[in-house]
Amino acid sequence: MSKGTLYDATKCIGCRACQVACKQWNELPAEKTTNSGTCENPPRMTAYTFTKINFTELEYNGKFQWVFNKQQCMHCQEPGCAEACIVGALEKTEAGPVTYDDGKCIGCRYCMVACPFGIPNFEWDKPLPWIRKCTFCADRQGAGLRPACVTTCPTGALKFGERDELIAEAQGRIAEHPDKYVNHIYGAQEVGGTSWLYLSPVPFEEIGFTTLPSVPVTINAERAMAAVPPVLVGVAAAMAGIYWLVQRQQKIGQKAGEEEKQKEKVK
């Protein structure tokens, strides 16, 4: 069984206590920012900010809405980053978190390019840089604790538990209040499913979620990689065969030439 977290945007009040808790637990430094004209801060996630609340003002169903959504690593069921990682530094654990091992990482940044949510970030300002992203507090989970952000959330917008049970609960909440939610659990199907699940009062694309298909991003690469061993053997065999044929033909040609020469000599 793997763990997950359900984020209910209708319960979030945008207090950003989760951002603070995350920084504290992961001992991340503060970042110097400027007023961007919204209540959002910092402007975007970086190697030093693993989670961030986005604020969206919009009109939906003829009503003004101020909707929040929490961004962090989605901890995919079939993560592109882990498939991409050249040394296997990123791994999907059975418990749910996609963990990162800086003892293996070489800093190639393929994970950053391969992530469909644009999550892993890089320490661009350091001479010895690593990749950084939300850990789903794998360390806390290992000790039987809930993730720092979930623990600190004052309104119950974040709920930590078994992923399957959370999906059932989310379906229940939608069924109970179909007027309050759009009928979509983001993360239940997207890119093969994610450990983090979302409920929203407005369509997800309106608040900055990418519309993603339910097939994992890894599917085409997996197929191509499966073809590698047969292609290797096939090409080598074909080349060896062609070489043998060409050599044989040349030998036959030479022999014919020699025979003609001998015939000429006899004459």
Added chain:
Amino acid sequence: MRQLRQSLPIGTFILGCLVILGLIPMVLRYINGLGAISNLSDGRPWGFWISFDLYCGVALAAGGFTLAGIVYIFGREKYHSVARPAILTAFLGYLLVIFALLVDLGQPWYIWHAIIYWNVHSPLFEVAICVMTYTAVLALEFSPAVFERLSELNVPVIRRFNWRIPLRVIRAIQIPLVIAGIALSTLHQSSLGTMLLMMPQSLHPLWYTPVLPLLFLLSAISVGPAMVIFESTLSNRAFGHELAIDVLSGLARAIPYILGLYLLLKLVDLLVAGELGLIFTAYPINLLWWAEIIIGVVTPIILLSRPAIRQNRRGVFWGSVLVIFGLVLNRFNVSMLALGMRPGFTYFPHWMEVAISVALVADALLVIWLSYRFLHIAEHEEAVAE
């Protein structure tokens, strides 16, 4: 010696300056981090180095395995004289890729982790293993040129060793080496396409297709002979020996067939995916697609399939330049221009990013210059030397 002094001047001096200029950002990178010398960001983690050094560098090194195949496997002795320069440039191309990675990687001193921590599912792992093994194969394929020269030298310590022994060893394993080189190149050229298969959302549908690895392989095979024509024409100019037009036009003859197959596959793939309409509707990104196809594929097909142009040195040369341009544009398209960024980011290469790549190319040119001077690269030179 007189010969050396004559050709040393301005060209090599400029190359030397470019190399030194490229060292400055390399030092800065290890003090202030990658952000200080590049415009790379979380939104665009792969930039000019990956597009130019890795994607173009590897593809333009395709002359090595195509020529080795034509000469040693298909037994076309006619092209023997261009095989060695082709292998040399391929070898240098791969070294360029490795050196560029040492700048691009966050933790280059851990690059050997790729050898001990295997993730066999990662396309990049395939790339890494191919780069390592194929560079070794190329070094061995090229080594006879060095051993030959060493065996001729009458210098104290060197003449005591019998250089004919390693030479004989390499000659004995030459055919297996060439076959290994072709198999590794097939995997490696296509694996750069496989790498992009991980980005179905960010790569534009005009370029994203499950057959990307095959398209990469085909375009690399087509650019192999073009690159050999390009290089040998330039080295003719620089080192003053002339290659038979027969060889050049023979190489050029193969290009339209491969490019034709490539174009057909590209169009059929878009048709099957039901995205052929995008070539008209996806403005402005479709302009890049059209530029790539018209300049780099259709025009060279028309030009190089005409015997009159193939018999003309300039015609063959410019036809090849178009093929190379088309390939470079294609690799930049798939790995940068048509590859989406995270929202809110922009990217244009920093001058120091370009300076590092230019320095690496200058390095390669200097090594080519030295090789032509001191080794038997083109067989015409051999005659002159003797």
